[in-house]
Amino acid sequence: MGDRGPGGRRAEILRAAAELFAARGFHGVTIEDLGRAVGTTGPALYRHFPGKEALLASMLLDVSERLAADGRARAAAAADDPRAALEALLRGHVAFALGEPALITVHDRELGNVPAAERRRIRRLQRGYVEEWVAVLARLRPDRPAADLRAAVHAVFGLLNSTPHSAGGLSTDRMADLLLAMGTAALLADG
Template sequence: MSTQAPASTSRREQILKEAARLFAERGFHGVGVDEIGAAVGISGPGLYRHFAGKDAMLAELLVGISERLLEGGRIRVAAGGENPEDPEAVLDALIEGHIDFALDDRPLITVHDRELDRLREADRKRVRRLQREYVELWVTVVRQVHPECAEAQVRACVHAVFGLLNSTPHLSRPGALPGRTEMAQLLHRLARGAFGAVSAV
């Protein structure tokens, strides 16, 4: 019994990964169920054992990543970075977590930007609510680092940093990205620089 659940989970994750890649490359309406099935080595109809259809895949992709970002952020804040008494360390931990997403899940960024409006209203509202909670998590930490800054300024800066970090899909041409470690370090420096500049606004 215990040997089948991991295989099922793995197959679902594989389907979602390929669906995200194909949706990002061709758009939601440009991809058929048969193509997603072929990408994971099963028939198109076989996908219906895992998902009700493409709409369900899209919802799980976009709701799922919003949930994971928020949960990961909460864990990092609760852990307090390397020093729970140092909000700078917590901010660094949040930045590192978002950079991991921006570098490892670039297709999801593209899919979110293009296809969010295709979700049914309940799922779209859920994504937006999760995103607002994620933003507020960051705002709270940044205000601890920069208590002299107005809340509106900090919130605007958080959104700007998200835009910066989420720009990675636009750098995906061959040779456009340095190595992953170097790119992560660059993004981290840019994000910290942006947050450092908020006090001068």
């Protein structure tokens, strides 16, 4: 099951929990179910997380931190070319959406089960990620108010994050191309 070091085991638990929470819901999964999914007992998971809520919070904080860091890096790598930066942001989010649909499902359904302090951190990270996109888009659409650009970014996230429901009928490459084209068109549309 991959790297069995402390970090590898923790990542393994988070992946298994994402799949179980996506399939059965946070309240439909016991700590024993989580333990069985990674080949251990439920109580053994307490070495990695103090409880199921902490596990969920870690999962959603981790993905929010990864997306925020990736967005910053992609925008910075193409800072001289806002069109290339936008494409890089889109490609990064498309790869995430196609590669980790369980996390999208868990976030959509279960964020309310995260303790308030961690939920605020997740939301703060997500706002920063959105603003990274808005800053790039503002360079391409200087005629548009920031509120319009922000709304467009959120709408495109809705499109991209629909993959748990929409990606089944196409190959991953074809779906990625389709999402890239649709996302680009939506972000640059007059409206």
